[in-house]
Amino acid sequence: EDQVTQSPEALRLQEGESSSLNCSYTVSGLRGLFWYRQDPGKGPEFLFTLYSAGEEKEKERLKATLTKKESFLHITAPKPEDSATYLCAVPPRTGGGNKLTFGTGTQLKVEL
Amino acid sequence: EAGVAQSPRYKIIEKRQSVAFWCNPISGHATLYWYQQILGQGPKLLIQFQNNGVVDDSQLPKDRFSAERLKGVDSTLKIQPAKLEDSAVYLCASSSGSFHIDTQYFGPGTRLTVL
Numbered sequence: 001e002d003q004v005t006q007s008p009e010a011l012r013l014q015e016g017e018s019s020s021l022n023c024s025y026t027v028s029g030l031r032g033l034f035w036y037r038q039d040p041g042k043g044p045e046f047l048f049t050l051y052s053a054g055e056e057k058e059k060e061r062l063k064a065t066l067t068k069k070e071s072f073l074h075i076t077a078p079k080p081e082d083s084a085t086y087l088c089a090v091p092p093r094t095g096g097g098n099k100l101t102f103g104t105g106t107q108l109k110v111e112l
Numbered sequence: 113e114a115g116v117a118q119s120p121r122y123k124i125i126e127k128r129q130s131v132a133f134w135c136n137p138i139s140g141h142a143t144l145y146w147y148q149q150i151l152g153q154g155p156k157l158l159i160q161f162q163n164n165g166v167v168d169d170s171q172l173p174k175d176r177f178s179a180e181r182l183k184g185v186d187s188t189l190k191i192q193p194a195k196l197e198d199s200a201v202y203l204c205a206s207s208s209g210s211f212h213i214d215t216q217y218f219g220p221g222t223r224l225t226v227l
Contacts, residue, residue, distance in 0.1 A: 032213040043203050043218030098214050102154025
């Protein structure tokens with residue numbers, strides 16, 4: 001069964017203090033890895049899709065990278081509005097439609 | 113472009129009662145998903161539709177949960193009878209269904225509390 005593990009579970013940063021969130025996965029033959037942001041009381045909001053090792057994508061203060069075993073979400077000079085839970089997810093290796101297996105998320109809090 | 117719509121946003125029921133949730137996907141999206149998100153966990157897929165056909169319902173508790181997508185557009189998820197452990201957020205998502213790996217776009221969810 002595909003597994004996705006995210007760390008840390010929670011992270012508290014000061015405004016401007018850069019850091020990275022980790023997502024490790026066990027699915028073989030990775031077809032893609034998704035990052036989502038989820039604010040309290042809302043549904044997950046799509047951020048990035050990464051397809052192959054070495055790929056990087058950026059959006060404002062966020063940069064996602066992918067290796068053969070894990071993905072990182074780097075947050076540069078975060079602001080309080082970046083506070084949210086960040087989820088990563090992977091589709092199955094074969095078949096199974098497009099079912100995503102999600103990690104439990106990293107809850108990020110950015111303080112002034 | 114309008115996003116995925118869900119209703120109601122909140123529902124409180126007693127155990128053994130029934131409840132239904134409604135979802136309207138992004139216009140033109142062929143694939144629709146229902147996920148269950150228990151507090152502190154990531155979403156877990158319950159059922160996936162491609163147009164009005166079921167692609168995957170392997171994790172749907174079929175003794176109490178049912179879902180339909182008539183006419184291949186909006187969908188309804190029903191729980192009958194509800195149990196305490198069904199308390200969760202029920203998320204609907206949709207994707208275009210045109211690509212091998214589709215981006216799924218989520219609605220705001222329905223928060224269900226079973227007392």
